[in-house]
Structure formats: C-alpha cells, structure tokens
Amino acid sequence: MKRLKKIFNQKPKNILNIYFTAGYPNRDDLVEIGLALEKNGVDILEIGIPYSDPLADGPTIQASSQQALKNGMNVRLLFTQVAELRKQSEIPIILMGNFNQVMQYGENQFFRKCAEVGVDGVILPDMPTYVYEEQFKELFEELDLGITFLVAPQTEPERLKKMDELTRGFVYVVSSAAITGGTGGVSDSQEAYFKRITGYDWHHPTLIGFGIKDHQSFAKACAYANGAIIGSAFIRALEGSTNLGQTINEFVGSIKKEKK
Amino acid sequence: MKPNKNGYYGKFGGAYIPEMLYPNVKNLNENYLKIINSDSFQKDFKSLLKDYVGRPSPLYFAERLSKKYDTQVYLKREDLNHTGAHKINNTIGQILLAQELGKKRIIAETGAGQHGVATATVCALMGLECIVYMGEVDIERQAPNVARMKMLGAEVRPAKSGSRTLKDATNEAIRDWIAHPIDTHYIIGSVVGPHPYPDMVALFQSVISEEMKWQLQEHVGRENPDAIIACVGGGSNAAGAFYHYLEDEKVRLIAVEAAGLGIDSGESAATSVLGSEGVIHGSRTLLMQTDDGQIIEPYSISAGLDYPGIGPLHAHLIKTERAEVFSATDQEALQAGYLLSKIEGIIPALESAHALAALEMAKFRKDDVVVVNLSGRGDKDLATYIAHLP
Numbered sequence: 001m002k003r004l005k006k007i008f009n010q011k012p013k014n015i016l017n018i019y020f021t022a023g024y025p026n027r028d029d030l031v032e033i034g035l036a037l038e039k040n041g042v043d044i045l046e047i048g049i050p051y052s053d054p055l056a057d058g059p060t061i062q063a064s065s066q067q068a069l070k071n072g073m074n075v076r077l078l079f080t081q082v083a084e085l086r087k088q089s090e091i092p093i094i095l096m097g098n099f100n101q102v103m104q105y106g107e108n109q110f111f112r113k114c115a116e117v118g119v120d121g122v123i124l125p126d127m128p129t130y131v132y133e134e135q136f137k138e139l140f141e142e143l144d145l146g147i148t149f150l151v152a153p154q155t156e157p158e159r160l161k162k163m164d165e166l167t168r169g170f171v172y173v174v175s176s177a178a179i180t181g182g183t184g185g186v187s188d189s190q191e192a193y194f195k196r197i198t199g200y201d202w203h204h205p206t207l208i209g210f211g212i213k214d215h216q217s218f219a220k221a222c223a224y225a226n227g228a229i230i231g232s233a234f235i236r237a238l239e240g241s242t243n244l245g246q247t248i249n250e251f252v253g254s255i256k257k258e259k260k
Numbered sequence: 261m262k263p264n265k266n267g268y269y270g271k272f273g274g275a276y277i278p279e280m281l282y283p284n285v286k287n288l289n290e291n292y293l294k295i296i297n298s299d300s301f302q303k304d305f306k307s308l309l310k311d312y313v314g315r316p317s318p319l320y321f322a323e324r325l326s327k328k329y330d331t332q333v334y335l336k337r338e339d340l341n342h343t344g345a346h347k348i349n350n351t352i353g354q355i356l357l358a359q360e361l362g363k364k365r366i367i368a369e370t371g372a373g374q375h376g377v378a379t380a381t382v383c384a385l386m387g388l389e390c391i392v393y394m395g396e397v398d399i400e401r402q403a404p405n406v407a408r409m410k411m412l413g414a415e416v417r418p419a420k421s422g423s424r425t426l427k428d429a430t431n432e433a434i435r436d437w438i439a440h441p442i443d444t445h446y447i448i449g450s451v452v453g454p455h456p457y458p459d460m461v462a463l464f465q466s467v468i469s470e471e472m473k474w475q476l477q478e479h480v481g482r483e484n485p486d487a488i489i490a491c492v493g494g495g496s497n498a499a500g501a502f503y504h505y506l507e508d509e510k511v512r513l514i515a516v517e518a519a520g521l522g523i524d525s526g527e528s529a530a531t532s533v534l535g536s537e538g539v540i541h542g543s544r545t546l547l548m549q550t551d552d553g554q555i556i557e558p559y560s561i562s563a564g565l566d567y568p569g570i571g572p573l574h575a576h577l578i579k580t581e582r583a584e585v586f587s588a589t590d591q592e593a594l595q596a597g598y599l600l601s602k603i604e605g606i607i608p609a610l611e612s613a614h615a616l617a618a619l620e621m622a623k624f625r626k627d628d629v630v631v632v633n634l635s636g637r638g639d640k641d642l643a644t645y646i647a648h649l650p
C-alpha cells in the first residue's frame with residue numbers, strides 16, 4: 001500500500017486512475033497497457049478481473065470481460081502478468097473483481113498472492129463489510145494491502161463513516177445510481193451530491209468513478225475529490241485499436257488536455 | 261427455519277451486493293417482517309389468495325398414479341392457481357409489500373415466464389408499472405407467456421447477455437434496480453438473491469405447506485406426509501412445500517433438479533451435484549462454476565429450472581442432508597409429463613414434471629403418503645411436449 005500512500009501524498013489533486021480489463025483486447029496486453037498508461041502520466045491502475053456475470057458493470061465492461069475470457073484470461077495468469085508489470089513499474093495497482101472469484105481462488109491465498117505480486121489494493125464491490133471485518137481485516141493489516149469501499153448517492157451518513165473507517169487507501173465515490181459505462185457526463189444533481197460528499201470530513205482520499213469519460217467530466221470530478229476513475233471510456237478507446245501505445249497516448253492526452 | 265441476523269442458513273445466504281443496492285436491501289430488511297406480520301397486510305394477503313388466486317389449492321389423491329407406483333400419491337395442485345403456477349403466491353405478497361414501501365415501479369426476472377406473468381398480473385391488479393426481464397432464448401421457447409405479459413400491460417425486455425436465459429435476466433433486473441434505487445421494487449421470483457429475499461419468498465410460499473397440513477388431516481387423518489417431492493430451480497415451490505415440515509425429521513424432503521441431457525453431459529442444471537460454494541445474485545450458495553469462478557451456463561428443457569444456482573435454504577438443507585436430491589433428465593421429465601396427462605388427465609408444467617419423474621427414482625412403501633407439489637400447469641409447454649411426442 002506504500003505506493004498508494006506515496007501518490008496521494010505527492011499529488012493530492014487531479015489523480016487520474018484508469019480502469020482496464022485484464023486480458024483485453026488481447027490476452028497478454030496487460031503489461032504493455034500498464035506501462036503505456038504510466039508513461040503518459042496516469043497515477044493509478046485499476047485492473048479488472050474479467051467475470052462472466054458482473055452485476056454492477058454496463059455493456060462496455062461486460063463485453064470486454066467476455067472477450068478477455070474468450071482470450072483465455074484467468075486469475076492465475078493475471079497474477080503472473082501483474083508480477084511482470086511490477087518488475088518494470090512502481091505505479092500503484094488496484095485489482096477489481098467479484099467476491100466469487102476470490103472465493104474460488106481461496107480468499108486468504110488470493111490476498112496473500114496480491115501482496116506477493118505487488119498489488120497495492122483491491123476493490124470487491126460485492127463483499128459485505130461484515131465479511132471483511134470478521135474474516136480479513138487483520139490479514140489486510142498484516143499484508144499492508146489496501147481495500148477500497150464504495151459509497152453511492154443513497155449511502156447514509158453513518159455508513160459513509162463506516163466505509164471511510166474500513167477503507168485502506170482511497171474511498172470510491174460512485175458518481176450516480178447507475179452501472180458503469182454511462183455516457184451522460186456529470187449533471188447538476190450529481191454536482192449537488194458531490195458537494196455533499198466533499199462536505200464530509202474524510203480520513204482517506206476520495207476518487208469519483210462511473211460515467212467519467214472525458215476532460216470535462218474528469219475536471220468536474222476533480223473539483224470535488226482527489227481525482228477520478230475512468231473505465232468504460234478507456235475500454236471503448238481500446239476497442240479496435242491497432243496501436244495500443246498511440247491509442248493510450250491520445251486517450252490520456254485528451255483527458256488531461258496537455259498540449260502535444 | 262429462519263436465517264440468522266445476517267441472513268444465513270448455516271453457511272449459506274447473506275447479502276453480497278454492490279453498495280448501490282445496499283440502502284434498498286437494508287430498507288427491505290428492516291421492514292419486511294414488520295409489514296408482513298401486520299394485521300392489515302395479513303388480511304389483504306389472505307383475502308387476495310382466497311378470492312383472486314383461488315386458494316386453497318386442492319390436495320388431490322391421484323389414484324391411478326398411486327397404483328402405478330404402489331404408494332399413496334397426493335398432488336398439491338398449485339397448477340390450479342390463477343395464472344397457472346405457485347409463483348403468484350409470492351407476487352401477491354411482494355406487491356402488497358411494495359405498495360407499503362411506497363414503490364411505484366416494479367421489475368422482475370422470469371425464466372419460464374410464469375413469474376413474469378404472475379408479476380404482470382399483480383401489477384395490472386394494483387395499477388403499477390411493470391418491466392419484466394427475460395432471456396432471449398426463453399422469449400422464444402415460452403412464447404405464450406410473453407404474449408400474456410404484454411396483454412397484461414407489462415413491458416418484456418430481452419436479456420441478451422450470456423446464455424440469454426434466467427441467470428442473465430436476473431443480472432439485468434439487478435442492474436436495473438441499481439439504476440433505480442428510489443422508486444423501484446424488484447420482485448424476485450424465487451428463494452434466491454440477497455437476504456431478505458430468500459426468507460421473504462419462502463414465507464409467501466409457505467401457504468402451500470400450511471394448507472397441506474389440514475388437507476392431509478382431512479384425507480388421511482394426520483398432518484404429516486411421509487415424503488414431499490418438489491422440483492428445484494431456485495427453489496421457491498419446494499421451499500413453500502417443505503416449509504412447515506422442515507423441523508420434522510420424519511418427513512422426507514425430496515428436491516428434484518433438472519439434469520438436462522444428463523449430469524455428465526455438460527448440458528445440465530443439476531446445481532447441487534455439479535455446483536460448488538460461491539456467490540451468485542447476491543447470495544452465498546451452491547452454483548455451477550469453473551475452477552476460476554466463472555459461472556457455467558446451465559441447460560434444461562424446462563426454462564424455469566434452467567438456473568446455475570439454488571436458493572441458500574436448499575443449499576443448507578442438502579449439505580446438512582435434511583433434504584434428498586434427485587435429478588431428472590429432459591427425457592425423464594417429458595415421460596413423466598406424458599404419463600400424468602394420460603392417466604390422471606393433468607398436463608403438468610415441465611418444471612413440475614421433473615418432480616413427478618422422481619416417483620420413478622425414490623423408493624416408497626405401499627402405505628407411504630407422498631405429496632408431489634404440482635407447481636404449475638403445462639399450457640405454456642405444449643409446443644415442447646408436442647415436438648417431443650414419442
């Protein structure tokens with residue numbers, strides 16, 4: 001988790017966290033994509049473990065997961081690829097998955113393996129908080145592994161507090177009541193919610209995700225949080241790319257609007 | 261049998277849901293028992309079950325079937341309910357609950373279409389908007405029910421992902437619920453999903469075994485049968501038929517799963533045999549999956565049993581050996597369906613035909629009282645029956 005801590009210390013604003021699905025577009029693209037994102041100034045990588053039946057994902061990430069599974073991606077291979085990426089990079093890496101995949105690997109083995117290959121934190125949106133507290137909290141502390149909990153527009157104040165307390169690393173602020181991949185940008189009512197969320201006295205950095213897709217929505221999100229997470233829009237950019245390096249350079253550039 | 265405070269039966273159950281669903285599920289959890297146990301709810305629920313659904317459903321002594329199997333077979337006639345299956349017991353309960361919670365928009369998933377029809381029906385009755393998710397494959401093989409839902413004013417939305425059957429329709433319904441956290445109630449059709457759904461749906465279906473008790477008293481002079489047989493997709497009709505006998509170990513509880521083309525054929529839905537522990541649709545239970553934790557697409561000729569999971573109550577009953585499990589292939593179910601039609605004049609739903617097929621498999625004594633829960637009627641399956649006629 002030290003890499004995560006370091007980045008938030010160095011850069012309290014405008015953190016850019018990019019999500020991509022492991023094994024997409026091709027089975028072994030993970031290292032190349034990770035390095036290219038780092039080179040272009042992305043701050044955190046969030047790597048999705050492809051799943052057959054993700055509940056909170058929209059069509060874009062679903063399709064990338066289907067393709068990744070067809071390509072032969074699996075959890076064991078993912079760990080190998082992350083270990084390879086870690087050899088070449090110090091960028092913070094977060095794994096995002098569904099609890100069932102962790103269960104099948106063996107929960108304790110899974111978390112130990114994360115620490116071993118240099119993963120900095122995990123996001124398991126469907127893991128109940130009591131399961132984490134009762135069964136894994138101590139292990140995460142022992143391993144110094146991060147865990148990110150989500151808050152959403154309907155999350156009540158005392159639950160916000162709980163999520164903040166349990167989180168190790170950063171809190172994930174879900175931008176709207178929706179699954180991933182929305183294309184609407186950031187609306188006025190969302191800004192009101194962001195304002196409410198920023199009003200809360202967080203002990204951890206916050207990143208806003210879901211529906212963040214371009215420079216404008218990224219900038220809006222960054223006004224209310226330490227940064228933002230972009231997923232589906234990046235997957236859409238990768239789709240059909242014939243030159244990953246160039247695609248990634250252009251995509252990240254368009255988010256940051258840096259002059260080339 | 262009640263789940264514990266976190267919604268577990270033994271080690272199965274719980275609520276494994278993304279945070280976006282948490283407030284909705286919590287609201288339901290904090291209110292469902294209070295609402296269901298209130299006098300006004302019970303009064304409305306009972307009167308609708310009686311006057312609208314047509315309950316009690318008869319318990320019928322199937323004399324010729326009994327002779328064939330050399331035991332005393334009774335059929336619990338859920339097929340005679342309004343809309344043709346047990347599913348409406350649950351939708352009546354949940355629509356009353358949804359109204360109490362102030363919800364204006366109803367969503368549901370459906371496999372065979374029976375739950376979709378039962379949901380569309382109660383939405384028509386109460387004047388609520390209704391959206392039913394249904395796998396594309398099921399839309400094709402259960403065409404009559406699709407037409408019924410539309411006539412009842414529901415919108416049928418095709419689920420186009422994965423195997424395009426019940427599992428995928430459930431995924432889509434959950435995604436819809438995530439996107440509509442305020443005004444929408446999700447009427448789940450079986451004893452699956454995050455807590456409190458399994459307990460809530462079991463409560464609404466428990467009317468089946470509640471009636472069985474006094475009906476058996478009338479027929480045979482005792483409340484308890486020797487065995488109860490029910491098919492299990494998610495397990496709601498079985499939960500209802502077993503409910504009031506769960507604590508009485510002398511009553512054999514027999515769950516019948518769909519073996520599809522055969523347990524080892526790779527085309528099956530026999531979850532408790534082929535499955536392992538994991539999480540599906542918000543519940544820790546048994547499910548069919550790969551070593552890597554990817555859900556395996558199930559197969560059964562019966563759309564209502566074509567599901568890769570099983571309710572957590574049943575996972576618990578099976579793992580603790582309180583319930584016995586059999587699995588019936590497509591062929592065995594079809595044969596059982598043809599047989600009941602010929603010798604009792606009752607065309608069963610293909611799902612229920614799986615339960616009947618267990619009469620060929622389980623051993624009973626001559627004077628055993630065996631209740632088969634006839635969960636639905638076969639009108640929706642006529643095309644399939646006819647296509648496979650011997």
Ligand SMILES: Cc1ncc(COP(=O)(O)O)c(C=O)c1O
Pocket residue numbers: 345346347371372373374375449450451491492493494495496497498563564565609611612635636637
């Ligand atoms: C007639 C009938 N029986 C059984 C089932 C299976 O559901 P469950 O296992 O929840 O009873 C269905 C589902 O559609 C059905 O229509």
